[in-house]
Amino acid sequence: xxxxxxxxxxxxxxxxxxxxxxxxxATDNPKLKxxxxxxxxxxxxxxxxxxxKAALKKAADL
Numbered sequence: 001x002x003x004x005x006x007x008x009x010x011x012x013x014x015x016x017x018x019x020x021x022x023x024x025x026a027t028d029n030p031k032l033k034x035x036x037x038x039x040x041x042x043x044x045x046x047x048x049x050x051x052x053k054a055a056l057k058k059a060a061d062l
Contacts, residue, residue: 003051003057004054006047006049006053008050009043010046012043013039013046014043014044014047017035017037017038017040017043018040019036020032020033020035020036021040024036
């Protein structure tokens with residue numbers, strides 16, 4: 001995957017995770033709240049990978 005794709009997917013996963021977490025809290029559903037936290041964390045990691053790829057590419061282009 002490209003760095004841009006990683007960043008986009010990461011942002012999407014973070015948004016979905018936050019929605020799941022919010023719905024889990026509103027409905028008192030600990031499973032959904034936990035899934036939301038995990039998906040948010042996955043999104044943050046994916047976005048970090050995208051940023052790292054972009055930084056490596058930029059460094060290699062110098």
